[in-house]
């Protein structure tokens with residue numbers, strides 16, 4: 389099983405070499421008991437139990453090295469355990485963002501930077517974006533599209549302690565068709581851009597589709613991302629047209645199964661969504677213009693939906709700024725409005741399985757938790773939104789035996805926030821404590837939450853459509 393291999397890569401095998409971060413006191417990183425184990429007792433004022441969908445009262449989470457040893461009601465302090473006092477806070481599982489772009493940051497300079505930056509520049513920048521993401525409480529992310537597999541290197545660097553960031557499952561370069569949303573040469577001078585192929589993720593036909601999946605295996609990717617429709621931020625005329633055939637999608641999915649890859653499809657238009665579901669993908673990203681048939685098909689096939697409302701909301705505001713986006717891109721964004729809020733509401737009512745992914749990179753990394761606010765604005769109860777970014781995301785990614793809940797045996801991925809995030813989901817934009825795999829990366833003093841690193845709450849969600 390592929391993800392077992394990944395898990396061994398995730399495991400903090402280099403615990404003794406792991407960084408003692410500047411943001412947590414060394415005492416609380418405690419990886420060095422005399423017997424080689426470190427037992428810590430996290431005294432949580434409350435705990436969000438995502439398995440049962442309940443907010444529990446005072447709870448002790450015992451953490452031994454990288455894993456959760458026990459979850460006990462009340463305050464318990466076994467002998468030899470170091471107490472971590474979170475009694476003024478609510479603990480919840482480390483958050484999961486199922487759709488990020490850790491090596492990119494969209495802005496007015498993006499188009500020109502494609503010509504001026506080397507892949508090494510993107511890779512180095514990604515280390516800061518990864519750090520911002522982890523410190524915002526996201527302990528696991530799925531990267532859905534990079535430039536040249538640089539997030540494979542980022543994933544490995546974080547796992548080995550060379551950089552600080554979340555656990556990463558990466559899809560490497562996205563796969564799409566000539567002129568499609570994944571074609572990196574769209575909008576560029578033809579004689580300079582050339583004709584990209586499978587190595588760049590551009591396929592035409594079933595043979596290319598199979599080769600592209602095998603290339604991902606060879607390059608060390610964890611998942612497959614397809615572009616079955618146009619997109620908003622590429623310089624193509626349509627945001628939603630269908631850009632892959634069902635035969636091509638089926639060829640990708642069949643090859644992906646050989647290697648244990650899950651397949652997700654970026655799909656905005658109804659026909660592209662229909663083809664992706666019929667082609668057998670595991671999940672749909674965006675789903676902007678899904679119709680009733682698409683929702684029915686997703687429900688019938690058990691296809692997950694990742695609504696990505698954040699980029700919709702963020703780019704809509706930026707599209708009016710002269711020079712921020714190329715004109716063809718700005719026009720597509722304005723035409724869509726805040727459609728994804730409505731789409732999410734319809735999908736939820738239709739009973740489609742929803743997991744949270746925010747498309748970070750389209751907006752500033754570290755603001756990921758705004759997606760949970762938007763899910764609530766779209767009509768999900770706050771507990772469901774939290775489950776979408778923990779338990780349900782882990783289930784979709786096939787890693788729920790390892791993370792996604794605060795439960796015995798799982799990785800000690802735990803965050804804490806002042807107040808009650810079930811009553812006020814926006815509090816998740818200000819996490820005060822972050823533990824990933826038993827390592828503490830953030831522990832703000834009680835009452836002195838570090839707002840400088842997270843100017844998060846500055847812009848609220850947009851008005852309800």
Ligand SMILES: [Zn+2]
Nearest residue numbers: 487489532747
């Ligand atoms: Zn994306």
